[in-house]
Amino acid sequence: MRCNWETLYENICNCNKCGLCTKRNHVVVGMGDAHADVMLIGEGPGQEEDRQGLPFVGNAGKLLDKMLAAIDIKRDRVYIANVVKCRPENNRTPNPDEALACLPYLREQTALVSPKIIVCMGATAVRYVLGEDFKITRDRGKWVERNGIFIMPTYHPAALLYDEKKKREAWADLKELRRKMTELNINIFEETP
Numbered sequence: 001m002r003c004n005w006e007t008l009y010e011n012i013c014n015c016n017k018c019g020l021c022t023k024r025n026h027v028v029v030g031m032g033d034a035h036a037d038v039m040l041i042g043e044g045p046g047q048e049e050d051r052q053g054l055p056f057v058g059n060a061g062k063l064l065d066k067m068l069a070a071i072d073i074k075r076d077r078v079y080i081a082n083v084v085k086c087r088p089e090n091n092r093t094p095n096p097d098e099a100l101a102c103l104p105y106l107r108e109q110t111a112l113v114s115p116k117i118i119v120c121m122g123a124t125a126v127r128y129v130l131g132e133d134f135k136i137t138r139d140r141g142k143w144v145e146r147n148g149i150f151i152m153p154t155y156h157p158a159a160l161l162y163d164e165k166k167k168r169e170a171w172a173d174l175k176e177l178r179r180k181m182t183e184l185n186i187n188i189f190e191e192t193p
């Protein structure tokens with residue numbers, strides 16, 4: 001299937017392809033610029049995301065906004081999505097059957113956004129976007145080119161909340177993202193006052 005945003009939203013919002021649909025309050029499709037050059041992919045909605053129907057609006061999301069601001073990017077200039085669109089209870093990692101059932105939606109979103117850069121935040125995004133051969137600790141900060149899209153694994157912001165030591169590497173990844181954007185002439189930088 002190749003669809004437009006309207007059909008895609010409708011399909012995702014009515015989805016019952018896995019058990020996660022039974023407990024959701026809101027489906028979390030994605031947010032931001034629907035034609036962004038930069039797409040960020042996380043794991044799945046947490047409690048606050050499930051409540052609001054928006055990605056990265058809880059504590060990890062607040063940190064994500066600060067990280068983006070550190071390289072002069074506002075969240076509405078990128079597109080943010082997750083591997084799964086419904087919250088796994090207690091924020092557990094989605095099971096492979098849940099992630100694989102949801103993956104066609106992420107592929108559709110990616111095709112519609114058509115980004116030049118994708119940042120996979122955390123092991124789940126890396127696993128389902130790049131594949132099982134990639135490991136976050138080994139491959140973070142490195143670019144992989146797939147179908148003309150540059151993809152970089154980095155830590156999930158929630159991991160940085162638990163482990164301060166990862167912040168230095170995450171900062172290096174952010175600077176590399178900014179450098180790559182400049183190389184690709186992606187200029188969405190705005191300083192936050």
Ligand code: URA
Pocket residue numbers: 042043044045046049054055056057058060061082158
């Ligand atoms: N963590 C994620 O992976 N995605 C969200 O939307 C929020 C927290």
